[in-house]
Amino acid sequence: MAELKERLQRLLTEEKRDKRHLISLLQEIQQEFSYLPREVMLEIAWFLGVSPSTVYSVTTFFNQFRFTPVGKHPIRICLGTACHLAGGKLVLETVERELDIKVGGVTADGQFGLERVACIGCCALAPVMTINGDVYSRLTPLKMEEVLTLLKSGGESERK
Amino acid sequence: MTFKEIQKLARAEWDSLYYGEIPLILVGTATCGRAAGALAVVEAFEKEIVRRKAAARVIQVGCMGLCYTEPLVTIIKPKSFRVCYKNITPDLVPRLVEGYILGDDPCLELALGTLAGGNGEAISIPELSRFEKEPRLIMRRCGYINPEDIKHYVASGGYSSLVRALQMPAREIISQLKRSGLRGMGGAGFPTGEKWELCQKAKGKPKYVICNADEGDPGAFMDRVVLESDPHQVLEGMIIAGYALGSSQGYIYIRAEYPLAIKRLKIALDQAQEYGFLGKNILGTVFSFYIELESGAGAFVSGEATALMRAIEGKRSIPRARPPHSVEAGLWGKPTLLNNVKTFVFVPLIIARGADWFSTIGTERSKGTAIFALAGKITNTGLVEVPMGTTLRELIFDIGGGIRQGKLFKGIQIGGPSGGCLPASLLETPVDFDSLSKAGAMMGSGGLIVMDEDNCMVDTARFFLDFTQKESCGKCTTCRIGTKQMLDVLEDIVAGRGKIEDMDLLVELGEDIRDGSLCGLGRTASNPVLTTIRYFHDEYEAHILEKRCPALVCKELIAYYIIPEKCEKGCEHCVLNCPVKAISSDERRLKIIDQTKCTKCGTCLEVCPAEYNAVVKLSPPTLVPMKEG
Ligand SMILES: Cc1cc2nc3c(=O)[nH]c(=O)nc-3n(C[C@H](O)[C@H](O)[C@H](O)COP(=O)(O)O)c2cc1C
Ligand code: FES
Numbered sequence: 100m101a102e103l104k105e106r107l108q109r110l111l112t113e114e115k116r117d118k119r120h121l122i123s124l125l126q127e128i129q130q131e132f133s134y135l136p137r138e139v140m141l142e143i144a145w146f147l148g149v150s151p152s153t154v155y156s157v158t159t160f161f162n163q164f165r166f167t168p169v170g171k172h173p174i175r176i177c178l179g180t181a182c183h184l185a186g187g188k189l190v191l192e193t194v195e196r197e198l199d200i201k202v203g204g205v206t207a208d209g210q211f212g213l214e215r216v217a218c219i220g221c222c223a224l225a226p227v228m229t230i231n232g233d234v235y236s237r238l239t240p241l242k243m244e245e246v247l248t249l250l251k252s253g254g255e256s257e258r259k
Numbered sequence: 260m261t262f263k264e265i266q267k268l269a270r271a272e273w274d275s276l277y278y279g280e281i282p283l284i285l286v287g288t289a290t291c292g293r294a295a296g297a298l299a300v301v302e303a304f305e306k307e308i309v310r311r312k313a314a315a316r317v318i319q320v321g322c323m324g325l326c327y328t329e330p331l332v333t334i335i336k337p338k339s340f341r342v343c344y345k346n347i348t349p350d351l352v353p354r355l356v357e358g359y360i361l362g363d364d365p366c367l368e369l370a371l372g373t374l375a376g377g378n379g380e381a382i383s384i385p386e387l388s389r390f391e392k393e394p395r396l397i398m399r400r401c402g403y404i405n406p407e408d409i410k411h412y413v414a415s416g417g418y419s420s421l422v423r424a425l426q427m428p429a430r431e432i433i434s435q436l437k438r439s440g441l442r443g444m445g446g447a448g449f450p451t452g453e454k455w456e457l458c459q460k461a462k463g464k465p466k467y468v469i470c471n472a473d474e475g476d477p478g479a480f481m482d483r484v485v486l487e488s489d490p491h492q493v494l495e496g497m498i499i500a501g502y503a504l505g506s507s508q509g510y511i512y513i514r515a516e517y518p519l520a521i522k523r524l525k526i527a528l529d530q531a532q533e534y535g536f537l538g539k540n541i542l543g544t545v546f547s548f549y550i551e552l553e554s555g556a557g558a559f560v561s562g563e564a565t566a567l568m569r570a571i572e573g574k575r576s577i578p579r580a581r582p583p584h585s586v587e588a589g590l591w592g593k594p595t596l597l598n599n600v601k602t603f604v605f606v607p608l609i610i611a612r613g614a615d616w617f618s619t620i621g622t623e624r625s626k627g628t629a630i631f632a633l634a635g636k637i638t639n640t641g642l643v644e645v646p647m648g649t650t651l652r653e654l655i656f657d658i659g660g661g662i663r664q665g666k667l668f669k670g671i672q673i674g675g676p677s678g679g680c681l682p683a684s685l686l687e688t689p690v691d692f693d694s695l696s697k698a699g700a701m702m703g704s705g706g707l708i709v710m711d712e713d714n715c716m717v718d719t720a721r722f723f724l725d726f727t728q729k730e731s732c733g734k735c736t737t738c739r740i741g742t743k744q745m746l747d748v749l750e751d752i753v754a755g756r757g758k759i760e761d762m763d764l765l766v767e768l769g770e771d772i773r774d775g776s777l778c779g780l781g782r783t784a785s786n787p788v789l790t791t792i793r794y795f796h797d798e799y800e801a802h803i804l805e806k807r808c809p810a811l812v813c814k815e816l817i818a819y820y821i822i823p824e825k826c827e828k829g830c831e832h833c834v835l836n837c838p839v840k841a842i843s844s845d846e847r848r849l850k851i852i853d854q855t856k857c858t859k860c861g862t863c864l865e866v867c868p869a870e871y872n873a874v875v876k877l878s879p880p881t882l883v884p885m886k887e888g
Contacts, residue, residue, distance in 0.1 A: 121573040122556055126515065160575040160732075161556035163515055180478030180672070180708050181634035183722050189860050196838065196858070216516070217477030217726075220484075221294040222634035223326035223641060234294040240860040241836060 106131060107139055111146050118147055121157055125164060134165045170205040170212030172250060176228040179218030186239070187226035191215065193240040197247050211250075262422050262542060265534055266413055273414035277335060282315045282360050285333040287402055289322035289487040290519050291480075291641075295329035296348065303349035307356045315360045321488020323402030324630075324642030328371055331402070334359055341374040342367070343384055389658040394620075395644045396628050397604045401488035406523050409530035412491040418536050420607035424499045425544055432503040432610065433459060439614035440626035445471055445562075445599035446677065446703045447779065448625070448692035454596065458586040459504045461594035466506035468497055469571070469590065469597040472513040472520070473555050473562035476675030476704035477726060481630040481642050482600040486513070486520040490527040494550065496603030498537060499610065500596055501548040509550040510590075512567050515557060524552060559676070559730035563778050564597050565589075566732070577732045578778035601630065621647035625691035629702065631673075633659050635709040636666060645690070652686040655709055666711040669810075670794070674703025676723045676730075677783035679790030680716060699790040701783060715812035716795040717802050721749040723787040727780060738781030741772040745788060754815040755879075757803035762792055811876040814859050818880035821850045821863070825873035833863035833874065854883065 110127050124143060129135055135158060144151040158164040176182075176191045191202070194213055198206050205212040221227045224236030235246060260268075276283060284304055288297045304317045325331060328345035334355065335341045342365050344355065351369060358364040365373075372384040384390065404411035412418070424432055437452030458466065470493060474482040486493065497509045513521055528550055531537040539547045553571050560566050566576035568590045589595025605627060609617045621627050625647035631654065634640050638660030645654060651671065655661065662668050670682045673690075679700030681688065688694050692702050710719065728742040745768050748761050769785030776782050792799060801807045808816040821833065821842075828848040841856035842863060850873075852863070864874040877883055 119571070119573040122570065123554070123573075126554065126556065157573075157575055161558050161561075163557035178477075180476075180675075180706060180722070181640075184635055184708065184710065184714055184719070186861070192858070193838070193860060218480060219294070219516070220290045220480040221326075222478065222480075222632070223291065223329070224294060225634070227294065236294065239862075239865055240838065241862050241865055244838065 103132075103136065103138065104142075107142055111143070116146065118149060121147060121149070121154065122161070125154075125158060129164060133169045134167055137166075165203075167203075167205065168209075169214075171210050172230050173212040173214060174228060174230050175214045175216045175219075177217070177219050177221075177226060178215045179222065179225075181218070181222035182226040185225040189240050190226055190228065190238045190243050193243040194247070197244060260534070262418070266419075269410035269413035272410050276316070276318075278337070280337055282337070283335040284315055284317045284360075285320045285335070285403070286317065287322050287329065287331045288319040289484055290517075291322055291326050291484075292329045292331065293519070295346075297330040299349050300330045300332065300347050300352065303352040304356070307352050308360070311356055311361060313356055313360050315356075318405050319407070320403060321401045321406050322484045322642075324398060324484065324644070325371070325639070326641035327639055331371070333374065333402075334365075336360075339363070340365070343371045343374060344369045345371040389639070389643075389660075392649065392653055392658055393644055394628070394646065396608060396620075397485060397492075397601050397630060398488075398642065398644050400492075401484060404489065406488050406490055407526050409491060409527065409534060412489070413534075416611070417491050417607075418495055420610040421495050421498055421536060422542060424502060424607075424610050425542060425546065427610075429459060429503045429505070432499065435609055435614045436606070437614075439605075439609045439617040440621075440624075441602070441605050441609065441617065442625060442692060443599055444601035444605075444629070446674070446701065446705075448702060451598065451602055451605075454586060454598070455500065455503060457584070458594050458596040461587045463587070463592075463594050464505075465508060465593055466504050467590045467593060467595040468500045468504065468506050468509040469567070469595060470497055470509070470511045470600060470603055471562060471564070471567060471597055472511055472517075472600050473567060474514060474517075474600075474704065475559035475562040475730075476706045478634060478708055479632045479675055479704040479706035481632055481705055483517050483520050484642055485600055485604065486517070487523055490520075490524050491531065492604045492607060493600055494527060494531055494537065496598075496606035497550060498541065498548050499606050500598070500603070502541075502546050504594075504596055506596070507547050507549065509548060510553050510571055511550060512553045512555055512561075512571060515554040521552065521554060528552070558732070559726070560732045560778070560780050563780060566778070567597065568595060575732075577734050578780075580777055622689065622691045624693055629690060629705060631690070631705045631707040633707050633709065635671075636663050636711040636714070637661070637709040638663050647691040648689045650686065651681070651688050651690060654690065654707070655686070659709065662709065662711050666713065669710045669712055669714060670716065671710065672708040672719060672723075672787065673706070674701035674786075675706040676703075676727050677701050677779060677786055678703040678706070679786045680710075680719060680794060681790065682794040685794075699786060699793060701786065703783075713810055713812070715753075715808055715810040716791045716798045717749070717753055717808075718810075718812050720788045720791040721746070721753055724749060724784065727784040731780060731784070735776045735778075735781055737772050737775030738777075738784065741768050741775070742781075742784055744768055745772070745785065749788070752799065752802050753808075753813040755802070755806040755813075757799075759800075759803055761803065762796075762799055765789075766792060806879045806881075808878045811878050813878075816880065817859065817876045817878045818854055818883045819852055819857060819859060819861070819863060820875055820877050820883050821852060821867075822873050822875060823849050825871055826850055827868070827871045827873070830868065830871070832866040832868065836862050836866045838862060854880070 144154045227236045332344045332347045358366040441451040442448040561576040563578045566578040570576035630644045672680045733739045834842045841853045867874045
């Protein structure tokens with residue numbers, strides 16, 4: 100907790116003490132902690148002199164904000180238009196089945212998190228996903244299973 | 260430094276790079292290139308050059324929009340032709356260095372074509388028939404210059420329009436824009452000159468200039484490509500706007516999901532400031548202008564003008580009723596000009612080449628060019644930039660290369676979640692603001708998804724509605740609840756629970772949502788549904804009356820079946836690979852799918868060897884012979 104406060108103080112600089120910076124502050128904090136811990140949101144409310152409910156209303160409005168930590172390997176599956184038409188949903192269902200988690204969830208061991216994203220601009224390679232920032236393209240349920248098996252065994256999967 | 264001196268310096272550097280003695284290797288490293296592995300190619304070139312002690316420079320450039328060719332590499336060699344290579348992987352790099360950097364073999368077997376003049380063997384890219392139809396304006400430098408070096412921009416004419424504009428009276432700039440006929444590229448097509456004039460005349464100070472780079476359509480990425488490949492042209496347009504309107508503060512609202520575009524914009528802002536194009540006393544005049552980046556937090560509705568301004572203020576981005584219009588009372592209640600990325604790009608072009616020139620491009624009421632993101636079942640996925648008024652047929656067949664794998668063209672979805680689906684019979688429709696609206700679609704974001712016989716139109720309508728329903732901000736009841744109701748009905752139809760009256764219900768709901776919503780999100784949300792009902796009525800009927808999905812997409816309406824006559828009994832691929840162990844061998848070693856266990860993931864169809872091709876999808880599922888139940 101003390102450590103959390105310290106990391107937070109570094110982000111809450113004086114020039115940010117203005118209501119209009121609420122969203123950018125939240126973004127920076129999420130970048131630092133990978134999610135928005137409850138205590139941190141209260142701290143920001145106090146810092147900016149707004150009510151906790153104002154902070155909560157903004158964080159729940161925007162898709163970017165999350166209230167639980169992400170897994171060690173966040174799996175981000177694209178369900179933009181091109182990826183949807185190329186069967187992205189089947190890939191998503193494969194992950195849900197194999198890891199027994201739903202979108203937004205994290206596996207019990209904290210290893211994998213699952214998220215859906217909209218178009219990452221690789222429509223030519225649809226369907227695609229990113230894991231730890233690496234792009235995997237032209238996925239099928241079978242290919243997805245192979246990637247998961249490799250990652251579970253701790254091996255770096257071959258890209259693409 | 261004066262502008263003349265900057266220009267001289269930039270040109271000298273450009274000439275020595277592009278026309279100098281040392282070969283130049285350009286690698287496209289925009290997001291799409293990176294996804295295809297472009298950074299590994301850059302690294303491979305750098306290593307190989309050192310290893311072979313070759314003289315060559317590697318430069319990272321943006322994206323030409325030819326996504327299907329990524330990673331794309333261009334080699335520029337003194338006194339020889341410039342060659343573009345497609346789909347280059349690190350293991351091809353030694354061959355290119357050996358062949359064309361050290362030797363004189365242009366490795367044409369790896370080439371997409373040459374730039375500026377072919378040699379008979381290789382095609383010349385600018386002469387490709389698609390570029391005849393693509394006189395590029397917005398993207399003319401994309402993929403050729405280093406977006407992280409302002410000198411490349413200046414050397415190719417950049418910032419000279421700003422210099423010219425600073426010597427023009429503000430009303431002259433605005434009257435040029437009005438005469439040019441430019442309309443906003445953010446989707447709705449509001450006349451730009453008129454907007455600028457309204458904002459210029461508005462009372463109240465300070466005034467703000469905002470660039471909308473939120474690009475929320477889940478299938479469009481042209482604004483990102485422009486910002487990643489040639490960011491200064493957007494800044495130049497914004498600075499001119501600041502000067503014309505008497506504003507000193509600009510904002511660029513950009514999606515957080517575009518980290519590379521943000522990075523390159525930051526570099527561009529710093530360099531523009533360093534060279535005196537931005538900041539205090541621009542180019543020695545009394546005019547000062549500053550630009551801040553604001554990154555969006557992932558809500559589609561934030562792209563709507565009034566909602567976007569709220570987000571910059573640090574609030575929930577919920578649209579508000581107009582009037583007052585943003586040009587009079589926008590950001591913090593002050594007069595605010597908001598334009599799309601591409602709209603700002605046109606401004607320096609119009610200043611440089613004149614309103615008369617610009618108004619010769621395009622149609623009577625839609626001027627200039629438009630960029631579309633071609634995706635789906637099209638051969639040449641990527642970005643295309645065509646004059647307004649180009650027909651869909653030219654776009655899809657002449658430029659896009661038609662449908663992949665010889666499949667049958669079914670229709671397109673144009674304009675993203677606000678747009679519509681159009682059938683083959685409307686292929687002669689010209690793409691411009693008015694013709695598309697008349698057909699029930701919209702220019703919208705410029706997303707253009709091509710669909711073939713394997714795509715289900717009902718499912719496509721459901722997909723878009725699912726998106727808008729989730730993204731509705733909830734302020735207007737018709738939008739919040741209406742889209743949910745429509746979605747429920749569509750979910751029923753794709754699951755085989757639809758009733759024939761549902762189609763009328765959808766139309767009725769769609770019209771109510773359109774009429775009862777405040778902002779463009781609700782007003783256009785039903786377009787994908789209404790157009791599919793209008794043009795693909797038979798597909799709805801098949802789902803509802805026959806419980807059949809003609810494209811074999813909707814899961815509840817299909818079943819997988821292994822044709823006994825085709826099944827090579829010794830092979831066990833499907834049995835071994837089925838993730839839920841739904842396939843078994845009977846006593847004759849015929850494979851049978853247990854339909855109660857099958858999750859319809861399609862793996863069996865994927866792994867069944869091509870020479871057997873024994874797995875098929877059937878719709879309705881009742882077509883599966885009984886004994887397999
Ligand atoms: C739900 C919704 C989302 C929008 N998203 C965008 C967007 O991502 N980018 C954009 O430029 N305009 C978007 N617009 C249109 C803007 O409201 C506005 O009309 C436009 O940015 C004005 O710029 P222009 O005059 O240059 O077209 C959106 C509108 C709505 C209703
Ligand atoms: S839709 Fe998935 S990358 Fe564009």
